[in-house]
Amino acid sequence: MSAYRNKRWVQIVMAVLPVASLSLLTFFPFVWRALKTKKASDIRLAVIFTALEVVMLTALSLSERTYKAGPDNVIAMFMWFVMLAATITAAYIYRPLNKEEQAAQAQDTRSGSTFL
Numbered sequence: 132m133s134a135y136r137n138k139r140w141v142q143i144v145m146a147v148l149p150v151a152s153l154s155l156l157t158f159f160p161f162v163w164r165a166l167k168t169k170k171a172s173d174i175r176l177a178v179i180f181t182a183l184e185v186v187m188l189t190a191l192s193l194s195e196r197t198y199k200a201g202p203d204n205v206i207a208m209f210m211w212f213v214m215l216a217a218t219i220t221a222a223y224i225y226r227p228l229n230k231e232e233q234a235a236q237a238q239d240t241r242s243g244s245t246f247l
Contacts, residue, residue: 139227146222149214157213158184160221183213
């Protein structure tokens with residue numbers, strides 16, 4: 132297990148990234164974790180947030196109002212919802228583990244299983 136997994140700063144950076152990038156990197160914390168762990172649940176999260184990112188950017192690009200006065204209220208609400216959901220989810224999955232969770236993870240001896 133890597134030393135990065137239990138660092139608080141990793142949790143903070145990955146949780147702030149979706150909002151700090153103004154939703155352009157909403158998918159990054161989940162894709163990064165899916166590439167590292169290769170677990171089905173992490174891959175599922177990466178697919179969900181990548182799809183939400185594509186839907187959000189498509190909605191922004193198709194809105195006629197975006198080019199004139201900024202995004203529609205509905206699109207803006209959707210963007211904030213996705214960013215908030217990504218922030219909360221990233222903060223949870225990158226949380227420092229307690230001793231029981233670390234012991235349970237040490238039991239997982241799958242090949243290719245690495246943690247941040």
